[in-house]
Amino acid sequence: MKLLMVCLGNICRSPMAEGALRARLEASRLAGRVEVDSAGTGGWHAGEAPDRRAIACARGHGVDISGQRARQLRPTDFDDFDWLLCADENNLRDVVQRAPAGRRDRVVLLLDWAGTQPSGEIPDPYTGGPEDFQQVWRLVDSAAQAVVARLCAM
Numbered sequence: 677m678k679l680l681m682v683c684l685g686n687i688c689r690s691p692m693a694e695g696a697l698r699a700r701l702e703a704s705r706l707a708g709r710v711e712v713d714s715a716g717t718g719g720w721h722a723g724e725a726p727d728r729r730a731i732a733c734a735r736g737h738g739v740d741i742s743g744q745r746a747r748q749l750r751p752t753d754f755d756d757f758d759w760l761l762c763a764d765e766n767n768l769r770d771v772v773q774r775a776p777a778g779r780r781d782r783v784v785l786l787l788d789w790a791g792t793q794p795s796g797e798i799p800d801p802y803t804g805g806p807e808d809f810q811q812v813w814r815l816v817d818s819a820a821q822a823v824v825a826r827l828c829a830m
């Protein structure tokens with residue numbers, strides 16, 4: 677199973693989602709059996725480490741995401757990943773538009789797919805403060821726990 681977390685810049689939400697899910701998977705019996713990556717619909721931050729506020733927030737929860745590097749979504753992602761898990765409706769729309777016919781049903785909202793929040797979005801914290809990053813962590817970590825439970829049940 678290969679999962680791709682997608683947001684706009686790939687420096688805040690999807691790196692946090694990747695970090696939370698990696699940590700939850702490592703602590704589960706699925707360790708080593710699920711691959712996780714992240715990407716942005718935009719490429720402005722390609723090659724950069726996550727936003728320092730995202731790194732600090734994740735570190736506060738015991739997860740190191742400082743080694744991640746941003747990249748833009750690429751056409752091969754639709755073949756390489758089983759599911760593309762989007763942070764918000766804008767990301768979902770952008771990714772669905774780029775998806776080849778036949779792959780569109782593999783592009784979903786992360787919180788919806790996890791089952792933690794039907795049709796739920798992860799708000800962009802980029803122009804916000806530390807509490808906005810904490811809120812993102814709560815959302816992505818609860819989703820990560822639910823995803824692990826879902827995959828364990830498969």
Ligand code: 4NP
Pocket residue numbers: 683684685686687688689690720800801802
């Ligand atoms: P992300 O947040 O999509 O969660 O990584 C953003 C990062 C950068 C920008 C917007 C959102 N930006 O406009 O550069």
